[in-house]
Amino acid sequence: MSTSAIEKVNGHTVAAEPRFDPIALAEADAIRTQATADATAARIKAEGEAKAAQILAGEQAEELRIANERKRMRLEKDQADHQAHLAKKAAETAKSKADEEKTDKAAAEKEAVEAKLDAEQQRSERWWKWGARGIYAVGLIIAAPVQFIHFWDPKRPFLVAAPGLIEGLALVLALGATWAVAHRRDVAPYRIGIMLSAVIAAAINLYGGISDPEKIGFNAGLIGAIASLGGPIVLMAYEHGIAQKADGIPSWRERRAAEQKATREKEAREQARRDKVDAENAAAAAKALADSRAKEEQKRRDEDRKQAHEAVWAVADAMRSARGSQYVTEQIWGEAWFRVTGCKLVGITLDIEAQSRAAEARMRTVTDVPIIGEFSLINSQKGPRPKRDPDAPDGRRNNGGTPPVRRAGESQPYSSLARRQARLEQPTAAANNARPNASTEEQK
Numbered sequence: 001m002s003t004s005a006i007e008k009v010n011g012h013t014v015a016a017e018p019r020f021d022p023i024a025l026a027e028a029d030a031i032r033t034q035a036t037a038d039a040t041a042a043r044i045k046a047e048g049e050a051k052a053a054q055i056l057a058g059e060q061a062e063e064l065r066i067a068n069e070r071k072r073m074r075l076e077k078d079q080a081d082h083q084a085h086l087a088k089k090a091a092e093t094a095k096s097k098a099d100e101e102k103t104d105k106a107a108a109e110k111e112a113v114e115a116k117l118d119a120e121q122q123r124s125e126r127w128w129k130w131g132a133r134g135i136y137a138v139g140l141i142i143a144a145p146v147q148f149i150h151f152w153d154p155k156r157p158f159l160v161a162a163p164g165l166i167e168g169l170a171l172v173l174a175l176g177a178t179w180a181v182a183h184r185r186d187v188a189p190y191r192i193g194i195m196l197s198a199v200i201a202a203a204i205n206l207y208g209g210i211s212d213p214e215k216i217g218f219n220a221g222l223i224g225a226i227a228s229l230g231g232p233i234v235l236m237a238y239e240h241g242i243a244q245k246a247d248g249i250p251s252w253r254e255r256r257a258a259e260q261k262a263t264r265e266k267e268a269r270e271q272a273r274r275d276k277v278d279a280e281n282a283a284a285a286a287k288a289l290a291d292s293r294a295k296e297e298q299k300r301r302d303e304d305r306k307q308a309h310e311a312v313w314a315v316a317d318a319m320r321s322a323r324g325s326q327y328v329t330e331q332i333w334g335e336a337w338f339r340v341t342g343c344k345l346v347g348i349t350l351d352i353e354a355q356s357r358a359a360e361a362r363m364r365t366v367t368d369v370p371i372i373g374e375f376s377l378i379n380s381q382k383g384p385r386p387k388r389d390p391d392a393p394d395g396r397r398n399n400g401g402t403p404p405v406r407r408a409g410e411s412q413p414y415s416s417l418a419r420r421q422a423r424l425e426q427p428t429a430a431a432n433n434a435r436p437n438a439s440t441e442e443q444k
Helices: 022-151 157-182 188-211 218-247 252-308 310-323 330-341 350-368 377-382 395-399 416-443
Strands: none
Touching: 022 157, 022 188, 022 218, 157 188, 157 218, 188 218, 252 310, 310 330
């Protein structure tokens, strides 16, 4: 049976209708799908590039902000350090200035005190000097008339010069004592001469008052004797103080202060010596206690080692004796342990080392061998796939029978642990797949 085309209907020519071409339609759909996919990919790429550029710009802006913030913080820190440095320098300058002012003030106060003391010393010395000379002059005024009356004799008028000789002798010797002090010479002879002259003058005055009660009287003789002694004694005391000051001889008060200071220093040295002795005794007692405890500990350690490790102890004791050591030291014990057991670590024997290595090997086996079965990381990563319903429509029919396009990033990637586990399981899986083939070939 043949089929013919209808060319005319009711006398009119009928145009030929195009027939359905599924190949061209599929190609057109593929081109359209490809174009859509390319456009989508270009759009995704452009969006990704824009997003990446935006992220990069944000990161750069954040980095710039962080860099500026760090610069600002560093600048603030430098400024704070500079301010602290300036404040420190100002404080040091103020402190140095205050110390200088304090030192200058203390020096000025010391100078003022010394000047005041020096002025007081000069004033007292001046009063003491003129007071001594005044007493001597008053004594001379009192004693000289008594002697003039005593020595007056109209028959021997030359004796009127005797009072001048007697009183003048003491005066001249006093002046000689002053010269000796000024020239740093021995003043003792002058003082002896002064006292002898004063005693002679006093004896003459007292004798005159007793022997001639009508002209002189006892009271005048007594006061004349006192005047003859008092003036030279006061003047000699003044010269004695001046001589000690010139010679640098300390006074009684200065000697007493020096003795008290020496006593305090001696007591301090004695206390320091006692403290040192007490400290040495305490240190010796502590050392003795530590030595006794060390001996007890060494004895306990030796007994324990001798009972628990008899073979090692024998070697260690022999090494101790050969080296001349008093005790089995830790170094000797370690060397003896190595000689007997072969282990450098004290306390480890062959059995303990074997058990440790076996446990380490088992642990390495457990941690390094891949897991195959229901606990495998790949199976747990993939998971069981659901079975397809036979009556379910084919989703590919909606786009002309072309399978849907899968793009990168749509499926969930495997974890790094799953990929590592897969690499470990590949040799085991290949060996399992090769065993049935080998057995089949053997059967053949």
